[in-house]
Amino acid sequence: MVQNFVINAVVNYIMTNILISIIGPTAIGKTALSIKLAQYFDTEILSADSRQFYKEMSIGTAAPTPTELASAKHHCIHHKSVIDNYTVGDFENEAITILDDIFKSKNIAIMVGGSGLYVDAVTKGLDKFPKVDSSIRLSLNERLNSEGITSLQEQLKILDQKAYNSIAIDNPHRLIRALEICIGTNKPYSSFLTSTNKTRNFKTITIGLTAERTIIYDRINLRVDQMITEGLLDEVKQLESMQDLNALNTVGYKELFRYLNDEWTLEFAISEIKKNTRRFAKRQLTWFKKNTETLWYDYLTEPGVIISDIKKKINA
Structure with a gap:
């Protein structure tokens, strides 16, 4: 009987699918941590960053670099065009299909992204709305x-x-x-809107990265400067003719369109990108703080510490 109990316990552990969801404000280091975890647990990464879906938007969305993409298998990075009509509902369906496929051969998957609604779409499911004209x-x-x-x-x-x-x-x-x-x-x-979550075939462990607000803001300002150096303005120029698309009505692009439209100076447009990104980070934290089960860590925490805590959570 004891032997059967042990066998059943092992089977139950193996059959438990785990989604490790990494959240936090922009520029906090989520991508780097996701790669570390994917490599440690020998698994794949699902992006829940709604801006990184679009192949034409790389620099301004701080998408993973080719080296980072090669470090672990990624999904939902640059798989759509800005001209595509791709909704959060479409993402929910696609993400669940991807996770089901990952869980056929692995028991752990990684999800990373700062788009709170898209994260919730995967972990909780979306409310159903009627179609309108x-x-x-x-x-x-x-x-x-x-x-x-x-x-x-x-x-x-x-x-x-x-x-x-x-x-x-x-x-x-x-x-x-x-x-x-x-x-x-x-x-x-x-x-x-309802408070009923959809049933998922996985358990979610949410890892949050954060820092003092002044540190977050300094990192954002530095990242924007780096984007400009890396050629963000040229990227935006290539999209100028499509600036009315919803996908491009986003921080980093809409401000530079106003510069290209001779409404703002370049210096002012860059300052507005920084300001609006800081505001976005504040909204991200407000959204993510609603999840009381999140395990929060300072952005400088060693990945080994986080991995140890995840393993304890899995075995709990």
């Missing part, structure tokens, strides 16, 4: 370009105060998504 989104995007984001924010405040207070209203994608649901259904966007 696509012309609503087109109209809202036109208003965004002509009137700016403030008028859209005010409209959401009127239509759905709860959503206004809970979503990232300075993120045009999130704002327009909420508004198009409100307008298309005549119901609040928040009325379609």
